[in-house]
Amino acid sequence: xxxxxxxxxxxxxxxxxxxxxxxxxxxxxxxxxxxxxxxxxxxxxxxxxxxxxxxxxxxxxxxxxxxxxxxxxxxxxxxxxxxxxxxxxxxxxxxxxxxxxxxxxxxxxxxxxxxxxxxxxxxxxxxxxxxxxxxxxxxxxxxxxxxxxxxxxxxxxxxxxxxxxxxxxxxxxxxxxxxxxxxxxxxxxxxxxxxxxxxxxxxxxxxxxxxxxx
Numbered sequence: 001x002x003x004x005x006x007x008x009x010x011x012x013x014x015x016x017x018x019x020x021x022x023x024x025x026x027x028x029x030x031x032x033x034x035x036x037x038x039x040x041x042x043x044x045x046x047x048x049x050x051x052x053x054x055x056x057x058x059x060x061x062x063x064x065x066x067x068x069x070x071x072x073x074x075x076x077x078x079x080x081x082x083x084x085x086x087x088x089x090x091x092x093x094x095x096x097x098x099x100x101x102x103x104x105x106x107x108x109x110x111x112x113x114x115x116x117x118x119x120x121x122x123x124x125x126x127x128x129x130x131x132x133x134x135x136x137x138x139x140x141x142x143x144x145x146x147x148x149x150x151x152x153x154x155x156x157x158x159x160x161x162x163x164x165x166x167x168x169x170x171x172x173x174x175x176x177x178x179x180x181x182x183x184x185x186x187x188x189x190x191x192x193x194x195x196x197x198x199x200x201x202x203x204x205x206x207x208x209x210x211x212x213x214x
Contacts, residue, residue: 025054025055025069025071026054027052027053027054027055027066027176027177028053028054028055029103029104030051030052030053030103030192030204031050031053031098031104032049032050032051032098032103032104032197033051033098033102034048035047035048035049047209048209049063050104050204050207051077052066052071052192053077053084057077057078058075058076058077059073059075059077059086060072060073060074061074062074063192063204063207064207067190073089074089074090075087075088075093076089080097083098083100083102084097085097101197102197103197104195104196104197104204105194105195105196106176106193107174107175107177107179107195108174109174109176110175111174112141112142112143112144112145112174113141113143114141114142115213116139116140116141116213117138117140117141117211117212118137118138119209119211137149137208137210138150139205139210141172145171145173146169146170146171147170147172148168149168149181169184170182170184174193177192177194178192179191179193192204192205192206193205200212
C-alpha cells in the first residue's frame with residue numbers, strides 16, 4: 001500500500017474501503033438516528049448514526065461495512081406513514097421509528113464539493129490536569145475532482161501541546177450512495193457517502209460524519 005492510500009485510510013479510520021470489484025447490495029435509503037456522544041473536552045454532543053436500508057427490506061447499522069458483499073444485517077425495515085419503522089432481529093429489542101425528515105440524500109453522479117470537511121473528537125478536560133487528546137480527520141474537496149486527506153492528533157495539559165499532521169492527495173468521484181477515491185498509483189477505495197437532509201455542509205463517509213469548516 002503506497003503513502004497516499006495509507007494516509008487516506010488514516011484520515012478516515014471509521015470508513016471501510018472496498019475495491020471496484022466488490023458488489024454492494026442495492027441501497028434503498030440511508031436514514032439517521034439521533035443519539036448522543038462525547039465531544040471535545042468531555043462535552044455531550046448530538047451524534048447521528050446512519051441506518052442503511054437495503055432494497056430487499058433488510059438494514060444494517062454498520063455504515064463502515066455497508067458496501068461489503070456480506071454486510072452485518074441488524075433487522076428489517078418498512079415504511080410507516082411518511083417515515084420508517086426499523087425492527088431489530090435481536091429478541092426483545094424495541095423498534096426504531098425514524099421520521100422522514102431524517103432521510104439522508106445521495107449525491108448526483110459526477111457532483112463535486114468545495115471546502116474542508118472535518119470530524120473532531122476528543123477525551124479529557126483542560127484546566128483539571130487531565131490531558132486533552134483530540135483526533136481530527138479532514139477531507140479538503142475541490143471542484144476539479146481532487147481532494148486532500150489529512151489526519152492530525154494533539155495532546156496537552158494546558159501549557160504544553162504537541163501536534164502531528166500529514167496529508168495525501170487523490171481524485172474523487174461521487175455517485176449516489178458512494179464516493180470513490182483514487183490515489184496517484186491508480187488504486188481506488190469506494191465507501192458509503194451521503195449528505196445530511198438539509199444542505200451540503202454535513203456529509204457521511206463510511207462511519208464518519210464530517211462538517212464543512214467555515
